[in-house]
Amino acid sequence: MIDTVTGAQAFAVKVKGLVDLEGRCQPKITGLRLIETAQDNGLRMTTRLRELEVKDLLYLCRFFGFSSETFSLAVSLLDRFLSVMKIQPKHLSCVGLCCFYIAVKSSEDEKTVPLASDLIRISQNRFTVSDMMRMEKIIMEKLYWKVKAPTALHFLRLFHSHIQEQLDAESREILSIETLEAQLKACHCSFIFSKIKPSLLALALLCFEAQEEHDPEHMNQISEALKNLQHLLNVRDGDLVCVRELVGKCLAEYANTKCSRPNSQRLRWTISGRTARQLKHSYYKITHLPTIPESAC
Template sequence: MIDSVTAPVAQPFAIQLKGLTDLEGRCQPKLGGLRLIESAQDNGLRMTARLREMEVKDLLSLTRFFGFSSETFSLAVSMLDRFLSVMKIQPKHLSCVGLCCFYIAIKSSEEEKNVPLANDLIRISQNRFTVSDMIRMEKIIMQKLYWKVKAPTALHFLRLFHGHMQEHLDAESKKILSLERLEALLKACHCSFIFTKIKPSLLALALLCFEAEEEYDPELTHNISEILTSLKLQLNIKDGDLVCVQELVGKCVVEYATAKCSKPNSQRLRWTISGRTARQLKHSYYKIAHLPTIPESAC
């Protein structure tokens, strides 16, 4: 049975926060596995940080193409990072792993009527494995994650913090922190490997702090700063850690603002075929190549 993380609106903020933070530490990607990926040479033989970032950007393109929610994308990235941190996979299997994590996230987060067929997802993503490959890979992923699909993500914390702040701000201050923009910034962060090692709650708080500091009117940001300080104390986050992550967020924003960079929400990442074309694709449109068996050797 697939587990789930729920945060009912009816529950007080403190209870919701405790529920997420209690699970957060147990659902983090394994640091040792992430370090192996980070230190790997980009020679085509081992998983690297660059390959992981490219795969996440592809998943973001698919999310935009199908119109899926931010929750689906964040959940897919969470599962991908957790799986990669406990399994040594070859680069040629990454697209299958990524698409399977994405498909599991779709089935967990989207309405059943919006879930595409696995074969259509393979063809539209222009991959060259089969539905049987996906079924086998899904089973491996679920087993290695102990069927814990809906782990707390930075999006969970971001929405919880934002909702809590909106309840305590005046009308003018509420306009400063746009949830839509915050979620767009989070997507950019998801595309950078460096954020895989940061707790979701810390990343969410850093995003809010970064956005608040972008507003230069101290009268408007005073109340926001007080609430952010209160959240920092509740989460027991050190000032140095928050400042460090906030700086990383700032660098990420600058990077994705440059013309030379593949921005997560830019025109360059829109899928290259229309929905109508995708629906008319023939099953024989792509030459299917079966993947060799994936060794289940843990990190």
């Protein structure tokens, strides 16, 4: 007799598989704590330097029009590598760009993958393509060539889709995946979330957004779905509340105009006409000014 697997059972099996893989691909807590306790003296990696690098990666993603998957994977690779290798701050830009390049090649269409030399030029770094290739090899070896780790974005989309299937048409409008993904990017820019499991971060984001809506008419269905997810992930109430509060604090700081945002100007001024002519035409459309005719005197 062939057993019939229901949608709920299939979802539970998929989540369990991702959670098991998540546990094997988490950044090492001991390594992250070393970064967290390091003094900002220019000699060691610090949380501030890591956050600045992630913001640069976010703007590179926006510049090229790459997907949220690429950004989340790049951050995951960066955190995993920083947690197992002590690097000097002067090497961070090379490490970050290599993690970004690995993520791009893994997530994006092959036709849209930029040349390594163009990445270096646009990000205003001074190392060479050869330096970048050597660093990429080191990163891959230290991560045991495991690139496709489950990210918070994977869980967020999976959980959101599962919840939406259980809601009526009006309730589905409460949790916007676009808003949730934007909030996740803000969380990625904060070091504190490097120490939190991606599945827990995704669940906390959903709970925070649902709580912010304050719509009792539709909240019962959403709350029930979130409770079931929490039970499936075996997350304690205290842990979920703690991470949800961290999410709220992070988003409040990010919404503040005084908050440090990715610097768009840093990437804009380098794209001169001369630089643009040396880059792939597929990156962006360059508007050429018409030739001014010389009038005969």
